[in-house]
Amino acid sequence: MTAITTRPPLSDSTDSLLRFALRADATLTGLFGLGVAAAAGSVSTLTGLTAAQAFALGAALVVYGLVVYSLAALPSLRAVGIGVAIANVVCTLACVVVVAAGTPSLTQAGVIVTLAMAVYTGFFAWLQYLGVRRLA
Numbered sequence: 001m002t003a004i005t006t007r008p009p010l011s012d013s014t015d016s017l018l019r020f021a022l023r024a025d026a027t028l029t030g031l032f033g034l035g036v037a038a039a040a041g042s043v044s045t046l047t048g049l050t051a052a053q054a055f056a057l058g059a060a061l062v063v064y065g066l067v068v069y070s071l072a073a074l075p076s077l078r079a080v081g082i083g084v085a086i087a088n089v090v091c092t093l094a095c096v097v098v099v100a101a102g103t104p105s106l107t108q109a110g111v112i113v114t115l116a117m118a119v120y121t122g123f124f125a126w127l128q129y130l131g132v133r134r135l136a
Helices: 016-038 040-047 051-071 078-100 108-135
Strands: none
Touching: 016 040, 016 051, 016 078, 016 108, 040 051, 040 108, 051 078, 078 108
16 A cells, blocks of 8 residues: 655654644643633632632633644644734733732732743743744
């Protein structure tokens, strides 16, 4: 039996870094969201958010992960990569602004988690930016 493939191997593809960055971001974000939504009560006690806020945040992260993972399967990734990288930059800035504004409801652990989220989204924005540049 002979198989003919028209796609180049993954290692030769110019979009492999971007596709990996998108899928990794989607998978880790979705898994984190599942954990936050499942343990909303504990997360609220730890961070200072209400249980409803923690659950809504977890659900939003799961939806984000599903959408980004679906978009990562598209044949043309340039616009997707730019859009997701921009979304990650916006999230990074939003996290920093929330901490800088001194949101009174956040506990010390909540501040640490929010800043860790800023680092996480900033890292993926940078990785996706590199993937988009590699497409050129």
